[in-house]
Amino acid sequence: MQVKELSYQPKHVWERLELTEIEKLELISKEYIEFLSAVKTERECVEFAGMRLRKKGFKKDSVERGFFTYRNKFLAAWIMGKKSITEGLKIVVSHIDTPRLDLKLHPLFEDTELAFLKTHYYGGIKKYHWVAMPLALRGIVAKKDGNIVKIVIGEDPSDPVLTICDLLPHLARKVQGEKKLSEAIPGEKLNVLVGGIPLVAPEEEKEKLKDRIKLNVLKILYDRYGIKEEDFVSAELYLVPAGKAREVGIDRAFIGGYGQDDRICAFTSLKAFLEVKEPDTTCLLVFMDREEIGSEGNTSAKSRVLEKVIYDLIKGAGLPPNPDVFFEVISNTKVLSADVTAGIDPNYVEVHDKLNDAKLGYGVAVSRYTGHGGKYMANEAHAEFLAWLLGLWDKNKVAYQVVSMGKVDEGGGGTVAKFFASYGMDVVDVGPPLLSMHSPFEVCHKVDLYSTYKAFKTFYQG
Ligand code: MN
Ligand code: MN
Numbered sequence: 478m479q480v481k482e483l484s485y486q487p488k489h490v491w492e493r494l495e496l497t498e499i500e501k502l503e504l505i506s507k508e509y510i511e512f513l514s515a516v517k518t519e520r521e522c523v524e525f526a527g528m529r530l531r532k533k534g535f536k537k538d539s540v541e542r543g544f545f546t547y548r549n550k551f552l553a554a555w556i557m558g559k560k561s562i563t564e565g566l567k568i569v570v571s572h573i574d575t576p577r578l579d580l581k582l583h584p585l586f587e588d589t590e591l592a593f594l595k596t597h598y599y600g601g602i603k604k605y606h607w608v609a610m611p612l613a614l615r616g617i618v619a620k621k622d623g624n625i626v627k628i629v630i631g632e633d634p635s636d637p638v639l640t641i642c643d644l645l646p647h648l649a650r651k652v653q654g655e656k657k658l659s660e661a662i663p664g665e666k667l668n669v670l671v672g673g674i675p676l677v678a679p680e681e682e683k684e685k686l687k688d689r690i691k692l693n694v695l696k697i698l699y700d701r702y703g704i705k706e707e708d709f710v711s712a713e714l715y716l717v718p719a720g721k722a723r724e725v726g727i728d729r730a731f732i733g734g735y736g737q738d739d740r741i742c743a744f745t746s747l748k749a750f751l752e753v754k755e756p757d758t759t760c761l762l763v764f765m766d767r768e769e770i771g772s773e774g775n776t777s778a779k780s781r782v783l784e785k786v787i788y789d790l791i792k793g794a795g796l797p798p799n800p801d802v803f804f805e806v807i808s809n810t811k812v813l814s815a816d817v818t819a820g821i822d823p824n825y826v827e828v829h830d831k832l833n834d835a836k837l838g839y840g841v842a843v844s845r846y847t848g849h850g851g852k853y854m855a856n857e858a859h860a861e862f863l864a865w866l867l868g869l870w871d872k873n874k875v876a877y878q879v880v881s882m883g884k885v886d887e888g889g890g891g892t893v894a895k896f897f898a899s900y901g902m903d904v905v906d907v908g909p910p911l912l913s914m915h916s917p918f919e920v921c922h923k924v925d926l927y928s929t930y931k932a933f934k935t936f937y938q939g
Contacts, residue, residue, distance in 0.1 A: 490840050490876040490924040502927040505748070506724075506732060509926060512744050513734040514721035518615055519550045519766045519776075520713075522573040522740060526552055526747050526764060533751050540793035545786055550574075550766040550776040553786045554750065558759040562794040563802065565809025566787070568761040568902070569750070569933050570778070570893055571742035571816065572768030575735070576600030576915050578607060578667060578716040580614075584709055585671075587691040592672030594639075596716060597664070600769030604662040606916050611638035612669065613719035618704050618712040626702050631719040638719045639669045669716060718917035725920055730838070732926065737919040739768070741926060742815035742908050749933035759790065760937045768816075768893055778893035804901065811862065812904035813936055814894035815929075817921075818842045819882050820910030828888075833881040835910035837921075840876030840928040843867070844906040847882065849889035856894040858905035866905065866936070873935040876928045880910070907932060 494502065516525050523546055535542050535554060544554035550573070578596040586593055594614075598604070613631030620626065631638040643662075644653060653661040675689035676696060686692065698704050704712075722734025743764055750762040767777035774780065787806060788798045796802050820837040821829045835842040845863060848855025863879075870877055882889065897904045909925035 487836075487839055487878060489838050490928055491838065493874075493876060494924070494927075498927070502923055505927055505930060506923045508748075509741070509744055510722045510724070510732060510734070513732075513736060513740065516740065517575075517613070517717045517736055518713075518715055519573040519764075520617065521615070522743055522764060523549055523552045526554070526743070526762075529747060529751060530554055545789070547782050548776050551780075551782055552762075552764040553783065554762045555786075555790060556750075556753055556756055556760045557790075557793070558756045560757050560759075562759050562790055562796065563805045563809070565758060565806060565811065566761050566790075567756075567758045567937055568763055568810060568812040568897070569742075569746040569815050569936065570763035570765060570812060570897065571746055571908075572739045572766065572778075572893060573743050573764045574600070574766045574769050575717075575738065575740065576602045576769055578602075578612075578669075580709060580712065580714040580716070582710045583706075585691055585694065585706060587672075587688040590673070590675070590690050591670060592688075592690045592694045593668040594671050594716075595665075596667045596669060598667065599715070601915050603658075603916065604664065604667060605658065607667060607716075608641045608643035608662060610640065610917065611719040612640055612716045614639055614669075614714055615717055616712065616714040618702065618708050618714070620704070620708060620711070624703075626704060628702060628714060639671055639716065641667055641669050729923075731920050731922055733913075733918050733920045735917050735919065737911055737921055738817045738914055739815070739908070741817060741911075741921055742929065745926065745930040746815050746933045749930055749937060752934060753937045756937055761786070761790075765893060771891075772893055772896060778896040807900045807902055810902040811866075811936075812894075812897045812902045813907045813933065814856075814892050814897065814904050815908050815933065816892045816894075816906055817908045817911045817914060818844050818880060818906070819914055820912050820922075822912055828883050830881060830884050834883065835878055835880040837910055837912065838924055839878045839910075840925060841907060841932040842878050842880045842910050842925075844880055844882060844892075844908075847889065847891050847894065847906055850886045854891055854895070855889075856892075856898040856904055856906075859903060862903040863905060869939045870932060870935060873931075873939060875932045875935050876924070877932060 516522050530544050535544050541557045546552050577599050579599050581595040584594040615629050618626040672690050672694040676693040718735040725731035725733040765778045767774045772778040791798045821834045846855050846857035894904045894906050909929045912920040
């Protein structure tokens with residue numbers, strides 16, 4: 478042992494990759510950019526994964542290689558392993574919801590002969606990110622007759638986009654400039670501009686018809702989608718950044734786009750899962766919803782829907798679905814809570830602990846614990862489990878960094894890890910670091926994308 482080997486000296490992943498791996502990384506990056514550009518809601522993510530799974534022979538009722546969806550926003554897929562299920566499962570779980578602006582229940586109004594849609598933001602956003610930029614409207618309207626109408630406006634190059642207008646700087650000195658950043662743009666002002674042409678009407682009726690701009694928007698919606706104003710109450714329509722994800726940087730080191738928290742983990746775990754061949758341990762891929770608002774609701778990690786999947790697997794293996802067997806499975810189960818973390822931003826180094834936080838380009842980041850100062854409200858992975866995982870990755874040349882997020886007293890966040898831990902499973906947070914996290918244009922490094930994919934694949938297969 479040489480003395481210099483005693484200290485920990487991480488190296489940039491790019492310099493550790495072989496040429497064939499760099500070629501593979503570029504291919505995965507291209508595929509990921511297409512995925513990010515096409516999939517912007519949790520329903521679309523479940524639909525995308527379902528398509529990919531079916532293509533690879535997975536079936537909804539299969540014991541060996543099957544999948545299950547719930548309310549179109551939760552997905553679990555499995556591959557039965559060679560070993561008994563009582564020796565545990567390997568689960569990679571990511572969340573497929575992203576911060577966005579939801580339409581309010583009664584969103585449409587007209588003011589000063591302009592039509593707007595009112596919104597209520599979902600998840601942790603900085604409101605100033607969402608003004609003066611092109612937005613797309615995506616989602617569904619559930620009609621009382623049972624029909625589901627899909628809506629996407631603002632993505633096709635021939636589509637119009639929507640936007641939230643910001644105040645010009647000339648008049649913003651007091652109403653915005655003198656306020657705190659968090660208060661400068663109130664939630665109630667996140668109204669989306671959608672119309673400016675009055676409905677054509679005979680001269681004698683014009684007087685009687687109120688809000689003709691709004692009516693014209695409703696007429697266009699009715700002609701195109703068959704929906705009326707009252708149908709908004711049973712719709713799930715989101716405003717998301719319009720347009721495609723892109724390579725970023727003169728050297729194309731990065732990928733920029735909306736929704737990478739956490740669809741970068743959904744994408745990489747799905748890709749890894751689809752490539753798993755005859756695993757020893759039964760593998761489970763899980764997509765969950767509502768993480769960004771605290772995992773509330775029946776498609777979230779707090780719901781008990783996953784228990785049904787595990788009981789089905791137990792029955793499929795020919796074992797009795799009782800609590801004893803369930804706990805035997807659970808107590809031997811290993812979980813990667815696949816979620817992104819904050820990369821060190823050198824422009825805001827004051828919030829980071831440079832020795833402990835994640836660096837872009839240094840591989841998949843393992844957050845042993847999340848939470849706030851004092852480790853509140855978070856899971857912390859046990860030393861033994863972590864050592865097992867890192868040993869496996871070392872053997873398979875997976876590039877990783879073990880990190881924390883931010884200085885101790887600076888803030889924090891949580892993931893779905895604690896909900897899995899509550900069953901007794903071993904779980905640790907794993908995912909790539911991002912810059913501009915929770916913004917409309919999040920940035921990841923291509924080598925971290927690749928390392929994340931490789932980490933999941935090794936975990937399932939190894
Ligand atoms: Mn996340
Ligand atoms: Mn998040």
